[in-house]
Structure formats: structure tokens, C-alpha cells
Amino acid sequence: MPEFxxxxxxxIIPPVHLKSRIVMAPLFTAYGRPDGTVSKLTLxxxxxxxxxxxxxxxxxxxxxxxxxxxxxxSLRADDDRFLPGLSQLAETIKKExxxxxxxxxxxxxxxxxKTVYVPSPVSISDINIIGFYKAALKSLDIQQQWAILSGAIHQQPKELTVAEIQRIIMAYAKAAARAKEAGFDMVEIHGGTGYLPVQFLSPRxxxxxxxYGGNPENRMRFPVExxxxxxxxxxxNFPVGYRFLADExxxxxxxxxxxRIFAERLSALQVAYLSVTGGTYESFSNPEIMEKSHEPGYMVYLAQQIKEAVNLPVITAGRxxxxxxxxxxxxxxxxxxxxLARPLFADPQWPEKARTGQDNIVPCKDCGTCFQLVVADRPALCAQWDKAKLIKRKGMIKEMQNPRKKILVAMDESENAAMAAAYTGDMLANRKDVTITLLHIQTDESIKNESGIREMMDIARSLLAKAGIPEEAVTIQVREKKTGIGNDILNEIAESGYGTVVMGRRGVSRAQQILFGSVSNKIIQNTKDCTVWIVG
Ligand SMILES: Cc1cc2nc3c(=O)[nH]c(=O)nc-3n(C[C@H](O)[C@H](O)[C@H](O)COP(=O)(O)O)c2cc1C
Structure with missing residues (x-):
């Protein structure tokens, strides 16, 4: 008999089976790459x-x-280019x-x-969020506080037009479809903390x-739609959960x-669960509410009230x-x-330790370190981690903030490919902040001439080494052709996020140029956010 x-x-949140009742509540850690993609640190x-x-x-x-x-x-789900990273993230979680x-x-x-959208351009003095920032950032010195505050409040918010509301609603729908396509088991709409859906709900x-405003029915219209x-x-068949504000x-x-009425509306729409919270940024400006949020299980009574109002699974969180x-x-x-949000950040082994009756769970001390860091737009750390974990995370944070530039060199057995490698070496001589992948997409011809490709890769490697590129920064990849050389290279660029691609003038041998047209032209025309160097 287990102890718990x-x-x-x-x-079961149909059709998803959960092995226990323990859920990681969302905890923003600022671990996404500066371009919103999933980083190694996120994974x-x-x-x-x-x-x-x-x-x-x-x-x-x-x-x-x-x-x-x-x-x-922040991670982004607002464009298909974020799909590869999101897929990797979903797979990583599910595999475990x-x-x-x-x-x-x-x-x-x-x-x-650039544009800050709101339901109504309520002035900053009418909603006391400065108090929240001051409380959240109290451990920083006054200059650091000011830098963050001025960033947070200088923007002039713009009242959403009905057309803009409709566009944003469609953006929610498209992002949810991407979550599904990426392989997530469910999607959760963030309807808590004071973000856009709550800004519509609250008469303040x-x-x-x-x-979209005025009586309660109208204020609920945006989140309902x-x-x-x-x-x-x-x-x-795909569950949609809702992070739910039960009381401001x-x-x-x-x-x-x-x-309670809003919960009924969501229930009628057949959401899969409600993850119940209380309070917004403005509420936490109030010292009494801040005090209350330190008490164990401080939001459970709200979950209970909502559970009694609707027939939906309810998640409760909060200390x-x-x-x-x-x-x-x-x-x-x-x-x-x-x-559990912070408890799992402090000790990811919490569930396993509870299951096996170990009494050495490292507790979240409610010290605010993680929160203060992310409010200041810095990646989260936990004061409870041991030295080894702290050092490892700090190293990964550094790498995430200053990622090495990723260079792809398209290789075949032609002299042009060797020239591309030589040029890459010249341009990047002695750089320690790059990784270079020598990629060859196999063709019927190159499969027959395996030794020619190997030789060319060795030449490229030694040219790069002579240019002072560290050996461990260079990797070789030989891939089977899937949809065509140009498309395969383009897919690799998008999936792995290369910033620069280098190829010989036409990238492939003369026979292939005649057969397939110019691969290099195709790459130039179809890459986004990637520099292409054509050599030769
Ligand atoms: C640093 C930090 C980041 C958070 N980020 C999110 C978030 O992105 N989305 C969300 O719904 N709640 C977020 N929360 C709220 C948590 O999900 C949770 O409700 C709250 O921390 C109380 O639970 P806990 O005591 O288990 O941490 C965040 C809380 C903290 C402290």
C-alpha cells in the first residue's frame, strides 16, 4: 500500500492517461533562446x-x-518555424x-x-502594477529597479479594435493547432495572472x-470566443485545458x-480541465495578499469552489x-x-521521492529568487540547488544567451566544395564562437563514390583546422536524400537553425546541375533569417 x-x-483527461495526480504547474523560467525557440537549456x-x-x-x-x-x-508558438523545437520539447517530455x-x-x-494591445488603455496609475514591480524587485538596487520599471511602463497601450480582437483569437487557434502538430498531448489557454484574457474579464x-466590455457576459466574450x-x-479529441482566474x-x-458563471461557460465548451488560481499582478501589490500567498495551499479553497460549480477536473496549485x-x-x-510549480523547480525528484517514501525532498523555501529573476527578464535559478546543479545551469544559461553561431557547409565531391570549406576557414579564422557542420546529402552517384566524399570531408576538416577552428567545433553529417538536395538542405537549415550556409557556386557536381537546376539559387531564394555564401 503506497503511503499516498x-x-x-x-x-484520465480523455484520451490522455496520467500515472498519478501530480502535475507541473506552468513556471516561466526565461530559458527560451532570445529568438523564442526552444534551447538546449529548455530541453x-x-x-x-x-x-x-x-x-x-x-x-x-x-x-x-x-x-x-x-x-x-518566452517560447513562441506564433509561427510554423517554431515547430521543430516545440516537437523536440514534446518528444523529450513524453519519452520520460x-x-x-x-x-x-x-x-x-x-x-x-512594439505595439502593446489592451482591451482599454487604462492608465498605469489606475491599476497599481508599479507596486507589484517594486515588491517583486525589492532585492535589486534602485537603478536596476528603474531600468526594469521604465521598460515595463513606458509603452502607450493601444485599445484593440474588433478586427484586431478577431485576428488575435485566430492567432490563439493557430498556436493551439501548432501545439497539436508538434506532438503535445494537450494545450492550455493561459487565462490567469492578469494577461490578455483576464484584462478582458476584469472590470478594472x-x-x-x-x-467586448460592460456587463459580465460581454467581458467574458473574448475568452469564450x-x-x-x-x-x-x-x-x-484533443484536450484543451484552461488556467483559470477564480478571484482577482x-x-x-x-x-x-x-x-462561477465563467466556469460554466467553459464547461459548456467542453474544456478538459480548469487549473484554478487567484490574484493578478495588481493584487500582489497589496502586502496582505502577498502575505496570504505564503500560506500552504492558499488557493485550494478557490479550486474547491470551482469544483463545486462545474463538473470538470480541477487542478489546484500554490505552496x-x-x-x-x-x-x-x-x-x-x-x-x-x-x-506544483516551484516545488518541482527546487526538487524535480519530488514525485519519485514521495512515491518511494523518501523523506529528503528539497523544499521550495518561497524565497522569491526564481520570480525576481524572471521579472527582471533573466533566466531562473533556485536558491535550493546544490553547487553542481547551479554551476551546470549557469553554464547552460551562458550558452543559451550567447549561442555559438551555427554554420552549415554543403559538401559534395567537387572542387567547389573544397573551396567552400577553404573560404569558410578564411572568413572564420581562429573563431571559437562557431560550430561548423559539413553536410553531404547522398545521391546515387555519391553513394558509388563513397571514398571521394570521405576524402573531400578530410580535406575540408584539415583546411578548417589550419584556419584555427577547434576540432570539436566541426562535425560531419552524411544524410540520405529525401526530397531532393535543395529541399533537404533547406529542411536542415530550418530544423537546426543555421545562421549561415556556405556552398560551392552551384553546390553540387556538374551532372547534378544539369539534372536538378541550381541548388544554390534554390537555397538563396528559400531561406529566411539565414545568410548564404556562394563560393567559387
Ligand atoms: C517564476 C514563476 C513563473 C510563473 N510562470 C507562470 C506561467 O508562465 N504561467 C502560469 O500560468 N503560471 C505561472 N506561475 C504561477 C505558478 O504556476 C503557480 O500557480 C504559483 O507559482 C503557485 O504555485 P507553487 O507554489 O507550486 O509555485 C509562475 C510562478 C512563478 C513563481
Whole structure:
């Protein structure tokens, strides 16, 4: 008999089977690359958490539109070019035995895009978010605080037109479809914390006079419509969860009474679960609310209220630090699933340690380190990690922030290929901040001339070594042809995120030029965000 029978009882969010009731609640860590793609650090972080035995991981806060990204380190799901990284992330989590969920979001007022979209351009003094930033950043010196504050508040928000609302709703739907295509098991709409859906729900931030503002029904229209669009985009068999604000904890704010009605609306749309939260950035400016948020299980009562209002699985989170408390919440049927955000960041082994009765879980101390870092747009660390983990993470953060430039050299057995390698060596002589891949896409001809290719690769390697490129920075890849040399190279560029491609004047041998046309022209015409050097 396990010590925590309720916690380790399986659960189904149809059609997804969960091995226990433990869910990683979304925790934005600012581990995305500066261009919004999934970094090695992102993969490493979620892999470690998945390995610790959690049943389901909600990957935090992928933007649905460039205007909605919270930070340059937010993951993005707003374009197909993010699909390869997202697929790798979903696969990494699932391989370790956890269900993978992508949370999608538009930050509204809190987003860092060129244009800051809001339901109504409410002045910064009307909503006390400066107080929140001051509280969150209190450990920084005044100059650092000011740098962050001025970045956060200088933008003039723009009231969304109805046409822009419709465009953003479609962007949610497209991002959800991408989550599905990338192989995630579910998608979660971020409807908490004070981001765009909440900015519509709350009478404090929504002063519109049209169909999207005013009475509660109208204020719910935007999140209801976007949920409907997301459901339609992914189909009835793909679960759509909702991070749900049950109470803003503010005078004249979005309240539990309205939240119950909103939960019914979402239930009618057949969302898969509600992950219940309380409070927005503005609420946490209030010291009393801040104080309350340090209490164990401080949001459980909200989950219970919502669970009583609708017949949907409910996740509760918020300082559920011990398996004993998690077990009690489930035993008393106050929620169906337990969300752990910071506890799993502090100790990813929490679920496995609880399952096997180990009493050495490293607790989250609620010190605020992770939060203060991400509010300052810096990657999260945890004060509870041991030295080895801290050193490893800091190294990976450095690599994520200053990724080595990735260069692809398209190789065949021709002299042009050797010239491309020689030119690459000349241009990058002694550089230590690059990685170079020598890629050959096999053809019927080159398969017959394997030794010719090997020889050419050796020549290229020695030319690069002579130019002072470190040996470990050069890798050789020989690939079978899939759809054609040009297309295969283009796919490789997109999937692996090369910044520069180098090829001989026509990239392939003369016979192939005649057969396939100019590969180099094709590459030049079809690459985005990638420099192409044609040599020869
Ligand atoms: C650093 C940090 C980042 C967070 N990022 C997100 C997020 O991206 N999306 C979200 O819905 N909640 C986010 N949350 C809220 C958590 O999911 C969770 O509700 C809250 O931290 C309380 O749970 P915990 O005590 O288990 O951490 C974040 C919280 C912290 C501290």
C-alpha cells in the first residue's frame, strides 16, 4: 500500500492517461533562446522534471502572437518555424513518461511587443502594477529597479479594435493547432495572472462600451470566443485545458461569483480541465495578499469552489510543498489534481521521492529568487540547488544567451566544395564562437563514390583546422536524400537553425546541375533569417 494512495492514483483527461495526480504547474523560467525557440537549456530543464516522475507537465507561456510575448526568452508558438523545437520539447517530455501540455498566452499589457494591445488603455496609475514591480524587485538596487520599471511602463497601450480582437483569437487557434502538430498531448489557454484574457474579464482593466466590455457576459466574450476557436482548431479529441482566474482579490475586480458563471461557460465548451488560481499582478501589490500567498495551499479553497460549480477536473496549485498536504487535498476531494510549480523547480525528484517514501525532498523555501529573476527578464535559478546543479545551469544559461553561431557547409565531391570549406576557414579564422557542420546529402552517384566524399570531408576538416577552428567545433553529417538536395538542405537549415550556409557556386557536381537546376539559387531564394555564401 503506497503511503499516498490518492496522490498516486491514476487519472484520465480523455484520451490522455496520467500515472498519478501530480502535475507541473506552468513556471516561466526565461530559458527560451532570445529568438523564442526552444534551447538546449529548455530541453534539459523539462527532461529533468519529467524524469522525476511527474504525471503531466504544462510547459509555460508560449506566445500566440509576436505582440503577445512576455519576454525575449518566452517560447513562441506564433509561427510554423517554431515547430521543430516545440516537437523536440514534446518528444523529450513524453519519452520520460509524462504527458506534455503547451500553455499558450498573449500578455496584453505585460507583453513586450512594439505595439502593446489592451482591451482599454487604462492608465498605469489606475491599476497599481508599479507596486507589484517594486515588491517583486525589492532585492535589486534602485537603478536596476528603474531600468526594469521604465521598460515595463513606458509603452502607450493601444485599445484593440474588433478586427484586431478577431485576428488575435485566430492567432490563439493557430498556436493551439501548432501545439497539436508538434506532438503535445494537450494545450492550455493561459487565462490567469492578469494577461490578455483576464484584462478582458476584469472590470478594472476593461472599460469598453462595445460587445467586448460592460456587463459580465460581454467581458467574458473574448475568452469564450478564443476558447471556442481553439477547440475548433484542434478538434474534439484533443484536450484543451484552461488556467483559470477564480478571484482577482481586488475591490471591483473579477470575483468568485462571476468566475462561477465563467466556469460554466467553459464547461459548456467542453474544456478538459480548469487549473484554478487567484490574484493578478495588481493584487500582489497589496502586502496582505502577498502575505496570504505564503500560506500552504492558499488557493485550494478557490479550486474547491470551482469544483463545486462545474463538473470538470480541477487542478489546484500554490505552496503545496509536501506530499502529506497534497494527499489531504485529494482525500478531501477539494481538487482532482495537484499542481506544483516551484516545488518541482527546487526538487524535480519530488514525485519519485514521495512515491518511494523518501523523506529528503528539497523544499521550495518561497524565497522569491526564481520570480525576481524572471521579472527582471533573466533566466531562473533556485536558491535550493546544490553547487553542481547551479554551476551546470549557469553554464547552460551562458550558452543559451550567447549561442555559438551555427554554420552549415554543403559538401559534395567537387572542387567547389573544397573551396567552400577553404573560404569558410578564411572568413572564420581562429573563431571559437562557431560550430561548423559539413553536410553531404547522398545521391546515387555519391553513394558509388563513397571514398571521394570521405576524402573531400578530410580535406575540408584539415583546411578548417589550419584556419584555427577547434576540432570539436566541426562535425560531419552524411544524410540520405529525401526530397531532393535543395529541399533537404533547406529542411536542415530550418530544423537546426543555421545562421549561415556556405556552398560551392552551384553546390553540387556538374551532372547534378544539369539534372536538378541550381541548388544554390534554390537555397538563396528559400531561406529566411539565414545568410548564404556562394563560393567559387
Ligand atoms: C517564476 C514563476 C513563473 C510563473 N510562470 C507562470 C506561467 O508562465 N504561467 C502560469 O500560468 N503560471 C505561472 N506561475 C504561477 C505558478 O504556476 C503557480 O500557480 C504559483 O507559482 C503557485 O504555485 P507553487 O507554489 O507550486 O509555485 C509562475 C510562478 C512563478 C513563481
Amino acid at each position: 494512495p490518492h496522490l498516486f492514483e491514476p487519472f 534539459d530543464h523539462y527532461k529533468e522534471v519529467a524524469r522525476g516522475g511527474v504525471a503531466m507537465i504544462v510547459v509555460a507561456n508560449a506566445s500566440i502572437d509576436p505582440s503577445g510575448a512576455l519576454s525575449k526568452h 513518461g509524462a504527458a506534455a501540455v503547451l500553455q499558450i498566452n498573449h500578455g496584453g499589457r505585460f507583453a513586450g511587443g 482593466t476593461n472599460r469598453r462600451k462595445d460587445l 478564443l476558447t471556442e476557436a481553439v477547440k475548433n482548431a484542434v478538434g474534439s 482579490w481586488l475591490p471591483d475586480g473579477f470575483s468568485l461569483d462571476e468566475a 503545496i510543498t509536501t506530499p502529506e498536504l497534497a494527499e489531504e487535498i485529494l482525500r478531501e476531494k477539494r481538487a482532482d489534481l495537484i499542481g
